Amino acid sequence: MADxxxxxxxxxxxxxxxxxxxLSMRQLAEQVHISRANAYARVERLTESGVITGFSAVVDPVAxxxxxxxxxxxxxxxxxxRDIHAELRTLEGVEHIALVGGEFDVVLLVRARDNADLRRLVLDxxxxxxxxxxTRTLLLFEESSPTRHGAQLPGSSA
Known part of the structure; x- marks a missing residue:
């Protein structure tokens, strides 16, 4: 990533x-109060420099x-x-992988159809x-995402 x-x-x-x-570039420019040309140039610069790494849909896992x-x-x-990381990336259901410091070495966010599917993913x-x-498995009963400006993830309840 460039500085x-x-x-x-x-x-x-x-x-x-x-x-x-x-958002279209027109909508983005209107929201940010800049010209469309400036919006295009800035988004291109942010993408080329690695600040914006991609665009994706937020999907409700329960749905x-x-x-x-x-x-x-x-x-x-x-x-x-490195080999463990490469293999984890191939497993269906592993949504997020983090190498961490502290009590554990790695934390994963995993999603499965049901408990039997979770058991297969973790134990097998x-x-x-x-x-x-x-490994130690911590079941999620409810979740929300502060990175979505306080919005809850779809399918979660407060």
Whole structure:
């Protein structure tokens, strides 16, 4: 990523796109109070510099049929981390992977159709990876995302 200094307009652009990545350049320019040409140029610069890494849809996991979610903490053999990471990335249901410092080595967010599917994912696939020493599974009962400006994730209740 190139060294990019973000000014107040860049921050407003990023905030608007985080709230709605489907904004047209006209809508974005209107929201941020800049010209369309300036919006195009800034979004292009933010993308080329690696600040914006992509655009995606936020999908309700429950509506998608993934009714069971959990955080899985892992202890791993440190020298095997790169291979473990590569294998975790191939597993269907692993939504997020984080190498962390502290009590655990790795934290995963996993989603499954049901408890049986979660059991298969954790006990058969994840624990079957060479270099995984142990796991602990924490079931999610409810979730929300502060990065969505206080908005709840679809399918969650408050």
């Amino acid at each position: 990019t200094t973000l000014d107040a307009i860049d921050q407003r652009i990023l905030g608007a796109l985080e709230r709605d990545g489907r 998608r049929g993934l009714k069971t979610s959990a955080y899985v903490t892992m202890h791993v053999n440190q020298p095997d981390w 696939q994840i624990q079957g990876i060479h270099g995984v020493i142990s």
